[in-house]
Amino acid sequence: MAIQKEQIRTALAHVLHPEKKVDIIALNMIQDIIVQDKYVSFTLEMPIKNDPLTQELSQRCERAIHKFIDQDAIVDIQIGINVSQQRQTPAPEPMGSPLSGVQNIIAVASGKGGVGKSTVAVNIAAALARNGAKVGLMDADIYGPSIPTMFDLFERPNVTVQKKLIPLVKYGIKLVSMGFLVDVNQAMVWRGPMVTSAIKQFMNDVEWGELDFMILDMPPGTGDIQLTIVQSVPLSGAVIVSTPQNVALDDVRKGVSMFQKVNVPVLGIIENMAYFSPPDAPDKKYYIFGQEGASRLADELAVPVLGEIPLGQPIRESGDNGKPIVLDNESPAAASFLACSANMQQQLAIRAATMPKDLSISFTEKSPSAHT
Ligand SMILES: Nc1ncnc2c1ncn2[C@@H]1O[C@H](COP(=O)(O)OP(=O)(O)OP(=O)(O)O)[C@@H](O)[C@H]1O
Ligand SMILES: [Mg+2]
Incomplete structure (x- = not known):
């Protein structure tokens, strides 16, 4: 035979x-x-x-x-x-280098704007911190930073004598955002190279110290700026956020392909606004925008779905009020973010064990x- x-x-x-x-x-x-x-x-x-x-x-x-x-x-x-060309998990940085204490750097990205990247990045960071990890959150959205609002934090960070920025800390998470440093309208006129150099400074000129995880909240899209960012940061993996509509799923393909182009493993897709549960019937799930779009796409792209996040007013309110919903013990949305974060960690562990x-x-x- x-x-x-x-x-x-x-x-x-x-x-x-x-x-x-x-x-x-x-x-x-x-x-x-x-x-x-x-x-x-x-x-x-x-x-x-x-x-x-x-x-x-x-x-x-x-x-x-x-x-x-x-x-x-x-x-x-x-x-x-x-x-x-590129490391899958950050290789040990030389002693004394600014990222030498950072174990895993994970980008939260999407092809499309407004799908909930920042909401997911903030809640994944808070879920990891809630479970005892040392966590940093870098707002890589230089033009439209969300971290200050989502943490209700509008202070200026201090600087060390060596001129290193000291991250602000809230809910145990170290935070750096352009929104802490400049008037956002001023950043709007920056050109691509200035954005890249801001990201490099966020990595090199910040006292990050020891971190188990650094989460990057990416700007929307898959253009040159996003590609340059993912090439400038030694990423361990990426998480793609999507909503269930077909038009959003097309953008997931672009997101996955951007990371594959630079050999960054895509740890999985998080489907945001996946379903609605009425407050008076929390066990019911209405898949308003259709069901299983993400899981079909995940099969097609051979990338796992890390979880579904419900559409709900409390998530929007927590974003506007400056306290990640995952820190609210009672909330079903918190449970969904905790599950996503656990699945993401599992995927990281699998990658670390099997990827060259x-x-x-x-x-x-x-x-x-x-x-x-
Ligand atoms: N599951 C959800 N339920 C309800 N509201 C949500 C949910 N996810 C996100 N939102 C809200 O949708 C809006 C957009 O979310 P967010 O800022 O996280 O998106 P984004 O993808 O980071 O946007 P951008 O592309 O502008 O960076 C915010 O007001 C947020 O509170
Ligand atoms: Mg955002």
Whole structure:
């Protein structure tokens, strides 16, 4: 019986990377599988040229094909190189660098404006802090900062003697926003490069200290400014916020593709304003804008749905009153934000366990020594 490509992947999933202790299929190291009768060819992608593990991994691949598929198979392995361009989880920053104490940086983004990014970013940050994590929230929406209103905070931050900005702190969350620093109308006339340099200063010239999570509230859209921001910040992952209407879902595709373009893992989609529960019938869920749009799209894009947030006046009021609703123990909306935050953490853990740290631009070269 002819050998199938899927059999090759299954067999190679038995080959563990000796250092990362994760199989080479999960590490996405196998590409371009070709099978013709007993001839099997594929590319083994190594992170650097002349990687000392190349020969050992090639031999293990060949043995796995012979053991699990066909001992007479002719195995032809090309060696590809994956040049590191971008880290999946922040690599340790040099000691003393401003982000050396920050473990995970997560962007909350959307293709479309007004879908509830800031509401989600604020409540995810507050959910993590409520559970005991050290959390920072960076308002990357330079033109339309929401953090001051959503925290009811309009003070000016202090500066250290080394001229570093000291974040304001509320509900245990360290906060930085352009809204604390300048008149928002003044920021409106800034050009793209000024926005990028403001974001860089928010990373480099702020005393963030030790953080388990830094959440980035992104400006709406997937244009040049957003792309430059995601390239300037060492992101661990992104969360995409959407509402259920089809027109919003089209924008999710753009959002997911923007992050994939720069190799930032999309941890999942949060569907905001997903349903309405009347206050006098809190167990009923009315899916006003349609149901399951996000889950269908998530399947299509192979990205999980992290949760659904109801549409409700208390969420809008909490945003306007400056206290994240997730801090309200009684609220059903709080439970939905807590669930999203837990699912996001789970996705981060899965990524950390299975994703290679160095993946991106790849090219293939023929390596005679790797032929078997
Ligand atoms: N689930 C919800 N139920 C009710 N109101 C909501 C909900 N989510 C967000 N809102 C309200 O909708 C408005 C827009 O939300 P928000 O500012 O979070 O969106 P955004 O995507 O950050 O917008 P922008 O693109 O302008 O940055 C706010 O008034 C907010 O309180
Ligand atoms: Mg916003």
